Amino acid sequence: MLKHKHSNLTGQASSRIILAIVMVAEVALFVSCKTKSFTQLEYMPDMYRQMSVRPQESDPSAPSGVGMRQPPAGTIPRHWQPYMLSLADTAEANATNNPLPPTAEVMAAGQKYYSNYCIVCHGARGDGLGYIVPKMTMPPQLFNDKVMKWSDGRIYHVITHGQGLMMSYASQLLPEQRWAIIHYVRALQRAARPTEEDLRMAKMSPYTLEDDLPDTAKAKLWPEK
Numbered sequence: 001m002l003k004h005k006h007s008n009l010t011g012q013a014s015s016r017i018i019l020a021i022v023m024v025a026e027v028a029l030f031v032s033c034k035t036k037s038f039t040q041l042e043y044m045p046d047m048y049r050q051m052s053v054r055p056q057e058s059d060p061s062a063p064s065g066v067g068m069r070q071p072p073a074g075t076i077p078r079h080w081q082p083y084m085l086s087l088a089d090t091a092e093a094n095a096t097n098n099p100l101p102p103t104a105e106v107m108a109a110g111q112k113y114y115s116n117y118c119i120v121c122h123g124a125r126g127d128g129l130g131y132i133v134p135k136m137t138m139p140p141q142l143f144n145d146k147v148m149k150w151s152d153g154r155i156y157h158v159i160t161h162g163q164g165l166m167m168s169y170a171s172q173l174l175p176e177q178r179w180a181i182i183h184y185v186r187a188l189q190r191a192a193r194p195t196e197e198d199l200r201m202a203k204m205s206p207y208t209l210e211d212d213l214p215d216t217a218k219a220k221l222w223p224e225k
């Protein structure tokens with residue numbers, strides 16, 4: 001066979017090389033296994049040791065020595081619109097209109113954010129039968145007479161400030177996401193309290209509300225007793 005035709009010397013040299021590789025690998029294995037509490041070798045250490053101040057780190061150059069700084073008083077992030085109405089300004093809120101048109105894209109976004117943030121309490125149909133009920137007090141139906149009469153701005157007011165047991169969603173949802181949700185809430189209202197015309201149109205449609213409910217609405221989260 002070809003292998004046996006090599007000289008003895010070449011054979012010895014190659015087995016030495018293999019041995020050396022095995023030894024180096026073994027040493028590397030032991031060194032890396034010795035302790036896990038600190039890194040033995042830092043490859044490209046500037047990835048770890050940066051000039052930037054990380055969250056919770058101190059910064060001697062900061063006035064208070066605290067790394068995380070407060071924005072200067074009276075400043076707001078770029079493009080951020082402050083909500084000027086206080087909780088009690090319900091009449092002004094009621095006079096505010098939805099700046100978004102109810103396009104298919106907006107409705108899809110509304111459904112998505114409703115499913116992420118509201119469904120858990122208000123339920124897929126807005127009937128107050130969210131997964132959390134009855135572990136938490138059942139919220140009112142979003143198609144009750146009061147909310148049906150409210151303007152979009154008044155619903156926006158509730159999402160932004162919260163109401164009673166419901167907390168504010170201003171920190172989780174951008175203004176346009178809140179407005180999109182309201183269009184979707186209007187669709188849920190219409191599904192729950194359809195007009196004669198809506199019913200007539202629904203009969204001609206191949207779809208039902210059930211087809212359109214998010215998958216999460218069909219899942220059973222709590223086992224039945």
Ligand code: HEC
Pocket residue numbers: 114117118119120121122137138139140141142144146147155158159163164165166167169181185
């Ligand atoms: C943690 C549960 C919970 C979540 C999540 C929640 N709500 Fe509520 N919501 C409530 C409860 C409870 C009330 C009744 C509060 C009260 O008046 O005491 C309420 C009230 C409301 C009302 C006023 C209804 C009325 O008849 O006064 C609207 C509108 C509303 N929620 C919309 C939303 C929207 C839109 C979302 C998603 C962005 C949302 N809620 C998320 C629990 C929740």
